[in-house]
Amino acid sequence: MxxxxxxxxxxxxxxxxxxxxxxxxAPVADPRGGETPLLDVLIRSHTEAFLVLADGExxxxxxxYPEAETTPHLLQSVTKSVxxxxxxxxxxxxxxxxxxxxxxYVSGLAVGGYANATVRDLLDMRTGGDxxxxxxxxxxxxxxxxxRAGWWIYHGDAPPTPLGAGGIRAYLATVARRARHHGPFAxxxxxxxxxxxxxxVVAGERLDTLIGGRILGPIGAETDGxxxxxxxxxxxxxxxxxxxxxxxLRFGWxxxxxxxxxxxxxxxxxxxxxxxxxxxxxxxxxxxxxxTELGPDTPTALNGMxxxxxxxxxxxxxxxxxxxxxxxxxxxxxxxRMVVVKLSSWPQPRDGMLFTDGMACLDAVRDALDRDExxxxxxxx
Numbered sequence: 269m270x271x272x273x274x275x276x277x278x279x280x281x282x283x284x285x286x287x288x289x290x291x292x293x294a295p296v297a298d299p300r301g302g303e304t305p306l307l308d309v310l311i312r313s314h315t316e317a318f319l320v321l322a323d324g325e326x327x328x329x330x331x332x333y334p335e336a337e338t339t340p341h342l343l344q345s346v347t348k349s350v351x352x353x354x355x356x357x358x359x360x361x362x363x364x365x366x367x368x369x370x371x372x373y374v375s376g377l378a379v380g381g382y383a384n385a386t387v388r389d390l391l392d393m394r395t396g397g398d399x400x401x402x403x404x405x406x407x408x409x410x411x412x413x414x415x416r417a418g419w420w421i422y423h424g425d426a427p428p429t430p431l432g433a434g435g436i437r438a439y440l441a442t443v444a445r446r447a448r449h450h451g452p453f454a455x456x457x458x459x460x461x462x463x464x465x466x467x468x469v470v471a472g473e474r475l476d477t478l479i480g481g482r483i484l485g486p487i488g489a490e491t492d493g494x495x496x497x498x499x500x501x502x503x504x505x506x507x508x509x510x511x512x513x514x515x516x517l518r519f520g521w522x523x524x525x526x527x528x529x530x531x532x533x534x535x536x537x538x539x540x541x542x543x544x545x546x547x548x549x550x551x552x553x554x555x556x557x558x559x560t561e562l563g564p565d566t567p568t569a570l571n572g573m574x575x576x577x578x579x580x581x582x583x584x585x586x587x588x589x590x591x592x593x594x595x596x597x598x599x600x601x602x603x604x605r606m607v608v609v610k611l612s613s614w615p616q617p618r619d620g621m622l623f624t625d626g627m628a629c630l631d632a633v634r635d636a637l638d639r640d641e642x643x644x645x646x647x648x649x
Contacts, residue, residue: 282488464505
């Protein structure tokens with residue numbers, strides 16, 4: 269694995285006004301029973317940085333150690349939402365059409381399982397197929413993607429598999445697909461890698477400079493970012509970006525403000541509106557996957573969805589999650605004018621209890637800031 273600098277450019281840094289509020293003592297509902305102070309929950313969930321923006325002011329800033337404030341933190345799959353925003357910019361410019369086949373943009377995908385997929389299928393992870401996003405299975409498709417990227421950590425006694433010729437994109441061109449496209453949602457990092465490949469082709473520019481010029485510069489980032497590449501210099505679109513915590517917050521702040529920074533529209537508002545609203549079958553596609561994984565007794569009241577490389581908590585409501593393994597989270601709460609960033613280093617890629625802790629932290633911050641009674645201004649189809 270290698271890295272490239274993601275340049276912030278020479279533009280002004282966006283200042284974040286500070287109005288400190290003592291949130292670290294706020295009680296957090298503990299799924300283990302009772303309540304626990306927020307600080308203790310942050311510590312036990314291996315949090316390295318925790319920031320809260322409310323009404324455009326930084327009200328809480330916690331770092332587990334001094335270097336965590338100024339060191340770019342690997343965002344893992346939060347990177348996917350950044351790639352989704354780049355796609356949204358190109359869609360708004362008329363350079364990328366969501367309903368067109370991916371092969372219209374990358375002819376090399378015509379021989380593999382992505383041959384019949386559309387850009388929309390990639391954006392919403394509805395490409396079909398047998399790809400397994402499993403971190404503890406050495407023969408899973410994600411494991412192979414990781415080997416091609418050159419950064420996979422092997423489990424058990426399985427010996428490392430040699431890096432495949434051509435890196436991640438050679439693999440993407442031949443990866444199998446069995447199910448129909450535009451079917452149920454299924455989380456696949458490979459879909460974002462294909463999307464990033466297409467974005468590069470359409471823009472005629474590498475992802476590292478695209479993120480720098482179209483995202484970091486316009487949001488007023490304070491520091492260059494870093495992004496991983498495979499040994500063939502292909503940028504890892506699904507999870508390779510690292511930013512300092514305050515720049516992660518600036519990204520969330522831009523999303524909170526409808527894609528704008530002051531009078532500059534960074535990400536098209538129509539793209540974000542589409543993200544909140546989705547399409548007629550978005551919730552059903554998401555729920556079908558939950559039913560497959562959690563069983564037929566999954567609550568039918570779930571109205572979440574995955575859209576444009578974002579997790580949407582409830583269709584039509586202006587709340588987004590950007591999530592990454594090992595405990596990375598950006599929560600954008602439009603109704604309550606809040607952004608919460610939690611960057612962590614969990615011992616394992618996924619941990620249901622630690623994720624529950626993170627969501628409970630969001631509720632505790634809302635309660636402490638007295639935000640639960642604010643009216644929602646939702647979008648509707």
